[in-house]
Amino acid sequence: MESLEWDIIEKPIFANNKQVLGYKGIFRNDNGQLLNIAKSSYTPTHNEKFIEVTEKLHAITGFPIENYYDVDGGKKVLSFLKCTDTMQVCGHEFKDYLMIGNSFDGSTGFFIGNSNIMVRCSNRFSRNFRQLQVNHTKNNSLRIDGLVQYFDMFMKQRTQLFEKMEQLSWVKIDDSIKDALVERLTRMNDEEKLGNELSTRKRNIITNLNSSIDRECADLGDNAFGLFNGITHYTTHIKNTKNATFGNPFGSSNELNQTAFKFCTELINA
Structure with missing residues (x-):
């Protein structure tokens, strides 16, 4: 198991040999790497x-x-x-x-x-x-x-999260809903929705998203649970897998997952 054998130190910031008032630098104490320049009121958790x-x-x-x-x-x-x-x-x-x-x-x-x-x-x-x-x-x-x-609140929130996932399986979807999610995730404009002006990069992303959605819906059914898992499949196995953080809690993969979860849960009461 890895451990955090370092901590942070806070130091004043200088420019042109003068201290920058109202700001401070946050550094690692083991290698001196700068992690942030923040306002003096910023109170980091060590x-x-x-x-x-x-x-x-x-x-x-x-x-x-x-x-x-x-x-x-x-x-x-x-x-x-x-x-x-x-x-x-x-x-x-x-x-x-x-x-x-x-x-x-x-x-x-x-x-x-x-x-x-x-x-x-x-x-x-x-x-x-x-x-x-x-x-x-x-x-x-x-x-x-x-x-x-x-901790009881965590357990309650955790249970509600999985109950919501279960409810997703009750929502039937068709190709128009799949397309709507892909359009939202890739921020397609009106011209791109018509199939025009799509860059090669975006076209590849759309192809990969649809492939993951088709794969998961084939196993889990044409429902919102399968649709949601199509996106988590893409972010887990297709998108930047070499640099992925365990659980995909940050960055663009997390943003895609959160957008997909919100989209799919909105279908429950639609």
């Missing part, structure tokens, strides 16, 4: 605190700590606790994890969420829970300590 919270949640839940990761050279950090009770959707088993994350580049606050893997195909999907996030502001350490007390 890795020491991050590890402490991870270990407290391990003690409370009994979930084993699977691993620690740093992303983008340490601009973001993650830990994963393996949930010991498996979840199923439509008879398909999921391995899932309590995911804890933090950033030093201002892209996220301190958060707790769920990361899951569909055993059948290894499709990965991560989701942060809004109620379990703390921004990097004054007294954030106390609020982070409070998150540890909300």
Whole structure:
């Protein structure tokens, strides 16, 4: 198991031999890498605190700590606790994890969420829970300590997430809905929707998305659950797989997954 054997240090920033007032630099203390230039009011959560919270949640839940990761050279950090009770959707088993994350580049606050893997195909999907996030502001350490007390909320949010996935399987879809999602994910304009002015790159992306959707719908049915898994298949197995972070919790793959999940869940009450 990897560990976070480094932390951050905060230093003043200088320009033309003068200190830049109101700002500071956040650096790794092991290799000196600059992680962020932030306002002086920005209050980062140190890795020491991050590890402490991870270990407290391990003690409370009994979930084993699977691993620690740093992303983008340490601009973001993650830990994963393996949930010991498996979840199923439509008879398909999921391995899932309590995911804890933090950033030093201002892209996220301190958060707790769920990361899951569909055993059948290894499709990965991560989701942060809004109620379990703390921004990097004054007294954030106390609020982070409070998150540890909300494990029941995590379990409730986790159950609701998988219930929502189960409901997706009840929603039948046709090719027009598949096309609408692909158009949204690729941000196609009116001309591109007519098949005009499509770049080779975008055409390849569309082909790969449709191939993943067809693959998953063939196995899971022409329903919103199959459609959603078509996108997680694409982001897990097709798109930038060499540089993927476990669970796809950040970046463009995560954005595609979140957009697809929102699109598909909106179909439930349509």
